[in-house]
Amino acid sequence: xxxxxxxxxxxxxxxxxxxxxxxxxxxxxxxxxxxxxxxxxxxxxxxxxxxxxxxxxxxxxxxxxxxxxxxxxxxxxxxxxxxxxxxxxxxxxxxxxxxxxxxxxxxxxxxxxxxxxxxxxxxxxxxxxxxxxxxxxxxxxxxxxxxxxxxxxxxxxxxxxxxxxxxxxxxxxxxxxxxxxxxxxxxxxxxxxxxx
Amino acid sequence: xxxxxxxxxxxxxxxxxxxxxxxxxxxxxxxxxxxxxxxxxxxxxxxxxxxxxxxxxxxxxxxxxxxxxxxxxxxxxxxxxxxxxxxxxxxxxxxxxxxxxxxxxxxxxxxxxxxxxxxxxxxxxxxxxxxxxxxxxxxxxxxxxxxxxxxxxxxxxxxxxxxxxxxxx
Amino acid sequence: xxxxxxxxxxxxxxxxxxxxxxxxxxxxxxxxxxxxxxxxxxxxxxxxxxxxxxxxxxxxxxxxxxxxxxxxxxxxxxxxxxxxxxxxxxxxxxxxxxxxxxxxxxxxxxxxxxxxxxxxxxxxxxxxxxxxxxxxxxxxxxxxxxxxxxxxxxxxxxxxxxxxxxxxxxxxxxxxxxxxxxxxxxxxxxxxxxxxxxxxxxxxxxx
Numbered sequence: 001x002x003x004x005x006x007x008x009x010x011x012x013x014x015x016x017x018x019x020x021x022x023x024x025x026x027x028x029x030x031x032x033x034x035x036x037x038x039x040x041x042x043x044x045x046x047x048x049x050x051x052x053x054x055x056x057x058x059x060x061x062x063x064x065x066x067x068x069x070x071x072x073x074x075x076x077x078x079x080x081x082x083x084x085x086x087x088x089x090x091x092x093x094x095x096x097x098x099x100x101x102x103x104x105x106x107x108x109x110x111x112x113x114x115x116x117x118x119x120x121x122x123x124x125x126x127x128x129x130x131x132x133x134x135x136x137x138x139x140x141x142x143x144x145x146x147x148x149x150x151x152x153x154x155x156x157x158x159x160x161x162x163x164x165x166x167x168x169x170x171x172x173x174x175x176x177x178x179x180x181x182x183x184x185x186x187x188x189x190x191x192x193x194x195x196x
Numbered sequence: 197x198x199x200x201x202x203x204x205x206x207x208x209x210x211x212x213x214x215x216x217x218x219x220x221x222x223x224x225x226x227x228x229x230x231x232x233x234x235x236x237x238x239x240x241x242x243x244x245x246x247x248x249x250x251x252x253x254x255x256x257x258x259x260x261x262x263x264x265x266x267x268x269x270x271x272x273x274x275x276x277x278x279x280x281x282x283x284x285x286x287x288x289x290x291x292x293x294x295x296x297x298x299x300x301x302x303x304x305x306x307x308x309x310x311x312x313x314x315x316x317x318x319x320x321x322x323x324x325x326x327x328x329x330x331x332x333x334x335x336x337x338x339x340x341x342x343x344x345x346x347x348x349x350x351x352x353x354x355x356x357x358x359x360x361x362x363x364x365x
Numbered sequence: 366x367x368x369x370x371x372x373x374x375x376x377x378x379x380x381x382x383x384x385x386x387x388x389x390x391x392x393x394x395x396x397x398x399x400x401x402x403x404x405x406x407x408x409x410x411x412x413x414x415x416x417x418x419x420x421x422x423x424x425x426x427x428x429x430x431x432x433x434x435x436x437x438x439x440x441x442x443x444x445x446x447x448x449x450x451x452x453x454x455x456x457x458x459x460x461x462x463x464x465x466x467x468x469x470x471x472x473x474x475x476x477x478x479x480x481x482x483x484x485x486x487x488x489x490x491x492x493x494x495x496x497x498x499x500x501x502x503x504x505x506x507x508x509x510x511x512x513x514x515x516x517x518x519x520x521x522x523x524x525x526x527x528x529x530x531x532x533x534x535x536x537x538x539x540x541x542x543x544x545x546x547x548x549x550x551x552x553x554x555x556x557x558x559x560x561x562x563x564x565x566x567x568x569x570x571x572x
Contacts, residue, residue, distance in 0.1 A: 003223030010221075016271040018221045023275020024282070025214035026226055026328075031283035033207035038295055038309070040201075042364045044350075045357035051204045056332060058208020059215060061376055063225075063336035066216035068383045075220075082224040084325060084334050086341040091330070094323020095348020098316050103353040103360050105312015108327040109320060110228035110276065112313070117277045118284030119292045122309040129313015130229060134236045136314070137321040141253035148322060157338045167383035169338055174380040178373060181205075193365075205372040 002076035027114050036115035038106030038122060045103055048193035050184030057177040064170050083155035090148050105129065200287070215336055222268065225333025229320035231273035233257075237264040269329075297364050308363060323348070396490050410485055412472055412497045414506045415527065418534040421445060427559055429469040430499075433484045434476060444474065444506075445538070452484045465493040470559050474499040474506075495559050511535050 004010045033055045034040045043049025070076040102108055107126045115123030159169040215226055237257045241248040248254040257264045284290045296305035320326040323345055331349060334342015420428040430447035432439050439449040450460050473481040473496060481498045488496050513531035516524040
């Protein structure tokens with residue numbers, strides 16, 4: 001059955017409308033969870049507010065389980081789901097730079113747009129920064145291309161690398177997440193802060 | 197802890213369902229920085245079309261029959277703006293403000309937000325996706341890239357947290 | 366029970382379940398049994414050896430012959446321009462671009478028609494289009510195209526037309542050149558139409 005658009009079960013014209021609806025859900029949930037506040041987001045790294053950890057991992061696990069169960073029931077063909085390709089070197093380097101951007105700027109791109117939507121001026125500046133950062137990358141691309149393309153491993157999955165089934169991998173992630181949630185709550189008790 | 201926000205685990209489940217919906221309908225996950233990239237590409241294409249056509253980066257997205265703004269992520273991010281605004285209106289959080297730790301000035305906060313944005317924008321292109329596009333979506337589809345991105349982003353942020361503590365606590 | 370605990374227990378239970386059940390690795394069939402029955406009875410997947418011969422001679426660019434026999438058999442003899450996709454590996458992703466496409470007209474053949482039909486059934490159930498089966502297979506090809514039998518004097522005219530064409534074709538494929546290379550009209554008229562499809566976009570993504 002699914003995914004519906006790539007299999008032409010519903011027309012490609014609907015794809016942008018679906019994107020819009022998905023975006024509304026995305027923005028609404030981010031804002032309701034408190035991701036429009038940079039101080040709440042940064043709290044993750046100082047232990048006073050681990051909402052990022054909780055929302056992020058719960059969401060990833062929910063979607064992971066959803067995909068696996070949908071596949072089990074024959075509702076979705078996992079071969080047609082986009083799996084982002086792994087380029088090890090650039091993924092790590094990019095992640096490190098993004099991590100620095102996260103702790104310095106207090107947002108990530110999705111949350112900054114969401115925060116800008118409710119009037120956070122710091123978020124608007126952050127979004128402006130993203131524009132500039134992407135522009136710098138684009139202009140410097142000739143210099144970076146070799147590194148950007150190096151270490152291509154294709155769209156590989158962790159479960160395949162470890163030689164376990166997707167289901168077992170999901171269970172491991174769930175157990176790891178529950179342990180981290182517990183640690184997060186202990187941290188929140190240890191370094192309590194009032195809400196903003 | 198009393199909070200005015202949604203229970204984080206419930207929010208997580210809802211966010212996961214939104215992501216699942218994207219997978220089920222469109223066969224792809226969420227994203228954010230890709231939409232900004234589209235805007236940058238479109239802007240460069242308007243201002244300097246020749247440069248765009250000759251550059252190794254922009255030329256992937258512009259040219260005959262290609263329109264950088266007609267991208268899934270662009271429409272998704274317009275939705276995020278709408279959704280975020282609706283949520284803010286719903287919960288009474290619509291307000292112009294520079295949110296910052298009381299120990300620093302608003303200007304300092306803005307400067308750091310700008311620097312962070314530049315780094316995040318650059319890193320998201322190098323790493324082929326940001327927290328939502330690569331880490332969250334990638335983890336849900338069990339991709340190695342997703343787990344690597346997640347660990348690199350959060351690991352680095354934790355490692356640098358000590359040096360930036362004056363900004364936050 | 367708090368929301369948190371409900372979610373924790375729910376996720377954990379689902380995780381245990383998904384870890385214990387086997388993964389679904391089947392490729393889903395897209396046509397139902399009754400749809401298949403209609404297709405099989407319509408026999409629209411059949412093309413005749415004469416048609417194939419005609420397309421080969423006229424170098425029809427949309428023709429793609431696919432030999433579903435073993436590589437050994439393929440090595441010994443195969444039709445001109447054919448590629449070898451043994452039926453045993455037909456589900457491999459390597460061949461998907463050949464079998465699931467919207468540009469060429471694939472004609473499957475085997476020695477008889479059993480293997481080619483089996484292959485076609487599987488491909489059709491996967492929802493692939495533009496795949497056809499050469500009627501009679503290679504055996505029939507040899508009997509008719511390569512060694513055509515002269516019709517008896519009482520046969521209708523079209524039989525003679527067919528014979529003339531086969532004789533000419535066999536010349537092209539290896540025998541002595543004879544009559545004109547125009548095929549009998551009724552065989553060339555019903556060339557199956559290639560169903561044009563937009564090239565399947567790989568699901569895009571990225572941030």
